[in-house]
Amino acid sequence: MDSLEILDEKLTECPANSEDAGRSSVCEGCPGQTLCRMQGGADPDQEIIDVRMGAIKHKVLILSGKGGVGKSTVAYLLSLALARCQSSKVGVVDLDICGPSIPKLFNVENQPIVQSPYGWKPLVSPNEDVKVMSVGSMLDSDTTSVIFRGPRKTGLIKRFLKDTFWGKLDFLICDTPPGTSDEHMAIVKLLKNVKPDGAILVTTPQEVAVATIKKEISFCRKMGVAVLGLVENMSGLVCPCCKETSEVFPGRGVVSLAESHNIPILGSLPMDPKVTECCENGRNPLENYPESPTVQGIMEISSRLIGLVNNG
Amino acid sequence: MNCPGTGSDQAGKSTACQGCPNQNVCATKPKGPDPDVGDITEKMSKIKHKLIILSGKGGVGKSTFTAHLAHGLSSDNDKQIGVLDVDICGPSLPKIFGVEGEQVHQSGSGWSPVYVDDNLSLMSVGFLLSKADEAVIWRGPKKNGMIKQFLRDVDWGEIDYLLIDTPPGTSDEHLSIAQYLKESDVDGAIVITTPQEVALLDVRKEITFCRKVDLPIIGVVENMSSFVCPKCKVSTQIFPASTGGGQKMAEDMNVPFLGSLPLDPRIGKCCDEGKSFLTEVPDSPATQAYKQIMSKIVEYCTKRNENRESDSGEMKTN
Numbered sequence: 001m002d003s004l005e006i007l008d009e010k011l012t013e014c015p016a017n018s019e020d021a022g023r024s025s026v027c028e029g030c031p032g033q034t035l036c037r038m039q040g041g042a043d044p045d046q047e048i049i050d051v052r053m054g055a056i057k058h059k060v061l062i063l064s065g066k067g068g069v070g071k072s073t074v075a076y077l078l079s080l081a082l083a084r085c086q087s088s089k090v091g092v093v094d095l096d097i098c099g100p101s102i103p104k105l106f107n108v109e110n111q112p113i114v115q116s117p118y119g120w121k122p123l124v125s126p127n128e129d130v131k132v133m134s135v136g137s138m139l140d141s142d143t144t145s146v147i148f149r150g151p152r153k154t155g156l157i158k159r160f161l162k163d164t165f166w167g168k169l170d171f172l173i174c175d176t177p178p179g180t181s182d183e184h185m186a187i188v189k190l191l192k193n194v195k196p197d198g199a200i201l202v203t204t205p206q207e208v209a210v211a212t213i214k215k216e217i218s219f220c221r222k223m224g225v226a227v228l229g230l231v232e233n234m235s236g237l238v239c240p241c242c243k244e245t246s247e248v249f250p251g252r253g254v255v256s257l258a259e260s261h262n263i264p265i266l267g268s269l270p271m272d273p274k275v276t277e278c279c280e281n282g283r284n285p286l287e288n289y290p291e292s293p294t295v296q297g298i299m300e301i302s303s304r305l306i307g308l309v310n311n312g
Numbered sequence: 313m314n315c316p317g318t319g320s321d322q323a324g325k326s327t328a329c330q331g332c333p334n335q336n337v338c339a340t341k342p343k344g345p346d347p348d349v350g351d352i353t354e355k356m357s358k359i360k361h362k363l364i365i366l367s368g369k370g371g372v373g374k375s376t377f378t379a380h381l382a383h384g385l386s387s388d389n390d391k392q393i394g395v396l397d398v399d400i401c402g403p404s405l406p407k408i409f410g411v412e413g414e415q416v417h418q419s420g421s422g423w424s425p426v427y428v429d430d431n432l433s434l435m436s437v438g439f440l441l442s443k444a445d446e447a448v449i450w451r452g453p454k455k456n457g458m459i460k461q462f463l464r465d466v467d468w469g470e471i472d473y474l475l476i477d478t479p480p481g482t483s484d485e486h487l488s489i490a491q492y493l494k495e496s497d498v499d500g501a502i503v504i505t506t507p508q509e510v511a512l513l514d515v516r517k518e519i520t521f522c523r524k525v526d527l528p529i530i531g532v533v534e535n536m537s538s539f540v541c542p543k544c545k546v547s548t549q550i551f552p553a554s555t556g557g558g559q560k561m562a563e564d565m566n567v568p569f570l571g572s573l574p575l576d577p578r579i580g581k582c583c584d585e586g587k588s589f590l591t592e593v594p595d596s597p598a599t600q601a602y603k604q605i606m607s608k609i610v611e612y613c614t615k616r617n618e619n620r621e622s623d624s625g626e627m628k629t630n
Contacts, residue, residue, distance in 0.1 A: 032453030065402055065447075067480045068371010072510075098481035099368055099514035143565070145368075145517035147482045147524065150452025152332050178370040178480055179401035180447045181455065207584035208375075211444065212402045218447035237539060241546040248539055248550065249580045271550055280509050280554040 049161045050193045056091070056169045058309045059196035061187065061225065065216035066209045067178035070233035072101040073279055074202050074269070075175040077294075080286050081302035083128035088170035088306075091122060091131035093160050095187055096177035097146055097153045100136030107282025113137050119165035127284040133164050150182035157186045178212075180219040188223045197309045198226030200266065203254060204234045210253030217261055228308050229266035230258055231301060237271045238293065245270065267301040269294050349492055352463045356496035358470045359394070361613045364489060364501045364527065368518030369511040370480035372504045373535040373573075375404040376583055378477040381502075383588040384606045385473055386432040392471040394425060396462055397436035398489060399479035400448055400455045406438040410586020414439055422467035435466050452484035459488045473613075480514070482521040490525035499613050500528035502570070505561065506536045507553035512561045519565050530612050531568035533605055534558030536575040540597075550575065571605040574598050 015024045015036075022037030030036075053059065062075045075092055082088040094102035103109045106125035113133075114121045122131040135146060135156060148156070166172065177183055188196075199220055203213045213230075220227050232254040236245040248271065258265045272294040278285040286295055316322040316329070323329070324339025356362060365378045378395060386393045397405040406412045406426075414426040416439045425433035437448060437458060450458075468474060479485055501522050505515040515532070522529050534557055538547045555561075562569035576598040582589040590599050 030454055031457040032451050036451070066371065067402070068369060068506075098483050099370070099517070101510050101513065104510055104513060142513050143516040143520050145482045145520040145524070147487065147521055149484050149487060153483065155332060180449045181401055182451050182484075185449065185451065204371075206580045208404050208407055208580075211407055212404065214445035215402070215447040218445055219449055222447065222449065237548065237550060239541040239546065239548060241541065241548075244541065246539075246541055246577070248575060248577055250577050251580070251584060273548060273550065273552065276508065276550065277552055277554065280552060 045158060045162050046193065049190055052161060052166060053191060053194040056166060056172045058170060059172045059191055059194065061174045061176060061196060061199040062202060063176055063199045063216050064178055064202045064213065065180060066203065066212040069202050069204045069209055071202050072105060072175050074231055074233060075173050076105040076279065077298040078302055079130045079173050080128050080284060081298045082171055083130055084286050085299050086302055086306050090171045090173065091166050091169045092173045092175060094134030094136065094175050095157055095183045096175060097135050097148055097156055099177060100134045102132055102134040102175055103136040104282060105279055106130060106132045108132055108137065111137060116165055119163045122164055122166060131166060133160050154182050154186040157183060158190060161190050180215060184219065188225055198228040200228050200231055202231045202233055204249045205232060205251035205254055206249045207251050207253050210257050213257065227263050229264040230254060231266050232268040235268040235270050240273060266304050267297050269297040348460055348464050349495065352492050353495045355464065356493065359468060359474045361473045362496060362498045363473065364476045364478065364498060365504065366478050366501050366518050367480055367504045368482065368514035369505065372506045372511060374504050375408055375477050376579065377504055377533060377535065378475050379405060379408045380588065380590055380602055381606060382432055382475055383590050384602060386429055389431060391431060393432045394468045394471045394474045395434045396474060396476045398459050398462065398476060398485050400437050400450060400458055402479060403436045403438035405434055405436050405477060407586060408583045409434055412444060416440060422465045425466055425468065435462055455484050456488040459485060460492055463492050482517060486521060490527060498527060499616055500530040502530050502609065503532045504535055505532060505558045506551045507534055507549065507557035508551040509555045512555065516561065516565060519567060529567045530609060531570035532558050532562040533570050534572040537572040539575045570608050571601060573601045
């Protein structure tokens, strides 16, 4: 029996994001070849995107690779901390087309997106006035599923950047779905000319999560996205009864990952049921529970981020 | 709003296609039945029960549940179990099963899956990467191609159960699985959620997806229902069921509720070490809960078989 070497290094070097998209020898026989040939190359909408994004000082991606580690929660808490504690004007774009969590977190559910002469008006959250754009706000009901294949998701993401009237912002936080696929390639390609500051990688402590983060680091390196640092979410649970910190997802992977890949740890966020409850109800945990260790943690992360992007 | 499907007659022509970057490709591509679907259907016909594990939300424990369902089913040595991991970007199952670094072999009858146990095998893109840390940065069509190859070329043999673990979402991978298996008589989908509303939001969409593609739903499993503090034994809801949790959501969406699984930190540890929690910690309340949910799934599959046999029996006598 022969050993199967389907995916050696060359074949994983899919050139979908480059000028060679659909044209390289590696592309022969790929089911996406025709699509890449049509989609690859120069994009006429890019100029408009560059102008919109040029009015935003810092563009930061929140990535993971692994699902359910708290990307959207970290995007939410970080944007609140930047707005409240660092006096920044912040916008959040939700690139998770199939599972958009952002409207609920920001308490802008059931608000319609309105067209203005300057483009789609992003929703303004009552929590620290953060501007929000998500496909979740375009759906009739919360059971409506968005069953888009890759190209349609990419098309919508482009519209979020091209057609939304973000105005002048200090930060645009881009919340992403798990994985390293269409949405991730789209945002990196669309922001290429305006030099995003980089990506914050969110993980939980256990090995299964950290293993997937390594792939995300590999993605960032391949796509030329700077890795600003790691955030370890769900690092422990403070029992509301006995105040003992327990490990819910045990693991020491984050520290060794940071060392082996030379990436700073921006901070650790323990689980606090009070903060989770705020997220469930679209309330502002920074206002309601400022003494929570999770809130303290995100405030430290936000000031480290400010330090990184201003020195970079 | 929804894509008619790249293989349908309406592909590229429906109103939903307007503005889609793929429109031209769909409109000009030759239509007609995909010949590979026939090969896939044939291969799947040798497998008694096909189950798909879905969520919509990431990180709720689809892979953990799939692995432990597989361990539970394979504890009956007379049963042969196969597991297919179609999470191309984040394939967790090789690690959870403790078979990272294993190689896939090719023979005359197709690709051989990796054997975790004598009667339990696994196929995942994780086995095909030269380096475990390598990112698989593929657009939708390439992922679909890989999934089709898995379904068409893996030689499972004649097995009792094939469990298909999916990534979160309602996109390419899910549409492809539904499309390629549409004639393969899939028993149904098990939908995993956690109790909090932020998860339920995505899971409702997944249930809607299942209905749209005519995938029967076996039921909903609520994972990480509660956490028992090892010190004081008080149960905390880490992910609060602020809107009634998985059970209420299942009732509202008119689908069966299979049960709740508590969060035992030893589950995560076992997954990291590639061991079965069911054998490592047999006296945990989580193990008991797993077993109860598993027996409901087996009962559903057995009943479905009996109904199918009695239907064909009636047809013969007619």
